Amino acid sequence: MTEFSLPPIQTTARDDAVLKALAGFVMQEALGPGEKLPTERILADRLKVSRNTVREALTRWEGLGLVERRQGSGTYLKAAVSPDMLHMPLTLAGGNDFTGLMRTLEIRRALEAEAAALCAIRAGKAEIAEIERKLDIMEEAFHSRAGMSAEEDWEFHQAVYRASGNPLFEQIIAAMHELFHRFWEHPLGVRDFGHASFPYHRTIYERIAAHDPDGARAEALKLIATVEDDLKRGAANLKLSDLK
Amino acid sequence: MTEFSLPPIQTTARDDAVLKALAGFVMQEALGPGEKLPTERILADRLKVSRNTVREALTRWEGLGLVERRQGSGTYLKAAVSPDMLHMPLTLAGGNDFTGLMRTLEIRRALEAEAAALCAIRAGKAEIAEIERKLDIMEEAFHSRAGMSAEEDWEFHQAVYRASGNPLFEQIIAAMHELFHRFWEHPLGVRDFGHASFPYHRTIYERIAAHDPDGARAEALKLIATVEDDLKRGAANLKLSDLK
DNA sequence: GTGCAGAAATTGGTTGGACCATTGAACCAC
DNA sequence: GTGGTTCAATGGTCCAACCAATTTCTGCAC
Known part of the structure; x- marks a missing residue:
């Protein structure tokens, strides 16, 4: 043989x-x-x-x-196309249940922290200005609509991913964001979901603008931690039967 | 049927x-x-x-x-199918060149650090023993075969991902590993590729065994940093024409 | 000329039927 | 058994329509 x-x-x-x-x-x-x-x-x-x-x-x-x-x-x-591209279609056996959502959140924490750090290193003036613009829009929407700023929130994070200089971050997170949307159609009943994470958007931006990778990574970790807390709180509020 | x-x-x-x-x-x-x-x-x-x-x-x-x-x-x-799956089509422009590899490495750094931290929190005695076993096998192969321990190296990391309690880590990294399999074998002609990262495998294990998340995260970041250095060194050694 | 409703052309989405190329199993001669 | 042959099943390709959504053009009213 x-x-x-x-x-x-x-x-x-x-x-x-x-x-x-x-x-x-x-x-x-x-x-x-x-x-x-x-x-x-x-x-x-x-x-x-x-x-x-x-x-x-x-x-x-x-x-x-x-x-x-x-x-x-x-x-x-929808994207730049070149003859030599590598494709890795990745399908994950996820789930709409609570643990599945928690797992995607752990991935997001990993990527968000790294993306923020890379962003603090690489982002130029134009990228930082764009992130600040998204941040302003988000904060304005947050105040005028009493916390309903999911779409603007998402765009802020997208801007950070984009400025990280590595398109893979945005691609992976985008897929997970879609999963979140599926879940949010049946909201957790947490009325002020996302409120706690709000202030960290600006602190992340400040660390990025100051070109402080470790600081940006730390702030990103804090932000995800608040989202995790909200999620756990929501799960506790619900009856287990609703989570299936 | x-x-x-x-x-x-x-x-x-x-x-x-x-x-x-x-x-x-x-x-x-x-x-x-x-x-x-x-x-x-x-x-x-x-x-x-x-x-x-x-x-x-x-x-x-x-x-x-x-x-x-x-x-x-x-x-x-070819794979298990369930109605609720998370699809993640990833495209890497300019595929097999240096920047592509570098980008997957950035993703790996993000996930590796988080997985090691989670592992330090959640791994039980059985998981830690399994990781130590893989580590021993890797070190033995490293010494007896003068550094050619790519396969055993990979199995060690897999054990860590598995013990993180979140299957998504292993799935995502596995896809990237498969994508760049050829590079993991003979990466850019650097003869002693991976030598520098060798000691950090044990330090990562020690931090995990000590249930020290932050320490594990820090050691994982160091490991990836050495791999990145090797990669940059390999790219510098090559003529630009080879990178194309 | 402007504005707008309706007709016509354009374009992706679907259908049904036909034929080709490959595979695998049944069969047969040796 | 071994090695070929036949033949039905199955995915791959093709064609010629028609459907549904969109865009563009046309012509009428003002």
């Missing part, structure tokens, strides 16, 4: 070839996020493949979040 | 509904990895949708690595 290094032969890989060609086209035309790419019918015609094959290929890209399809309108790029 | 209880599909969002129905079917039949699921033609017939729609849905699952399609044979499950 000797060792071979014979990869399986590849006879048919239409849709893969379609994606490669499309990636090349996007590069050549220098298309960026938001821009529209050719219609399925045109692609099928140009590439000399069936429209079905084009659709399967685009379905793949859609699943990777690279592209967005709008019926009646067209297909649009 | 005879009786099904697959109700027909409603309207709009067909392929999504198909996936939901399929996920329910997989649960109901208690299908596990490796098992074969109904043919596309049968699914199309039972769900009262076109075969193309079934194909698009399956293409989605295939893209997520949940399913494998073998022409002439059938479609087989």
Whole structure:
């Protein structure tokens, strides 16, 4: 039983070839996020493949979040595309229950702290100004709407992730944020959820603006700790039967 | 494989509904990895949708690595499927170059530090013993094979992730490890890659065994820092043309 | 000319049917 | 048994429509 290094032969890989060609086209035309790419019918015609094959290929890209399809309108790029990209589709056996949410929160604590620290190191003037802008918007919404600032809150954190210089942070957290949304449709009954975390947004910003990585990491850890407390409090308030 | 209880599909969002129905079917039949699921033609017939729609849905699952399609044979499950899964499509632009590896390393630093801290809090006697066992194996391999202990090194870290009490850590890191497997083997031509990180494995274990979260976190950060240094050193040794 | 409602064109989503390429099992000769 | 052959099952591709949402154009009223 000797060792071979014979990869399986590849006879048919239409849709893969379609994606490669499309990636090349996007590069050549220098298309960026938001821009529209050719219609399925045109692609099928140009590439000399069936429209079905084009659709399967685009379905793949859609699943990777690279592209967005709008019926009646067209297909649009959602992210930068280059021929040499590595994809790691990751599906986690999570759950809508309390422990599942707690686990995603632990991941978020890990990433949030690191992202804040990296941000404090790398963020330039423009990035810091953008974060401050999101912070102002959030604080304004918080005061005028009595604490209902979930959307603005999320945008603030996104700005931090983006300024970390590592797109993986935003991608991972974005997936988890979606899970949170699922859970928040059935709110925990904690009326002032998120109130406790509010002041730490500004302290995080201040540590970032001061280019203090360790300080930013510490403040981020505090913020997540308050969210965890809120969550535990909410779970305690509920009957266990509601949590399933 | 005879009786099904697959109700027909409603309207709009067909392929999504198909996936939901399929996920329910997989649960109901208690299908596990490796098992074969109904043919596309049968699914199309039972769900009262076109075969193309079934194909698009399956293409989605295939893209997520949940399913494998073998022409002439059938479609087989590759992972456990449950209706509430967390999908996390990660894309790394410019894949196999230095910055890509660096970015995954930043994620690893975030998760490794948090996992070590959680581990120090939650690990029981059995988990700590298991980690020590992996550590001993690693150190033995390191000394007898002059530093080539990549596999044993990886198993040590896995044991830590597992003892953190949160399976998400292991799943996320495992995906990245698989993605950069080739780099872990011969990373950038640095001969003694990983040597510098070796002593920190034991210090991490000691902090965990002492139930010292902050200490464990600090040691984990040091370990990753040495790996980062090795990586930077390797990149500096290489000509830029090789990095491309 | 402006504004707006309705028609027409555009575009992704779905359907049904056909054929091809690969697989695997049953079968057969040796 | 071994090695081929046949043949049905299954995923892969193609085609030609039609449906549904969106956008664009058109023409009428003002």
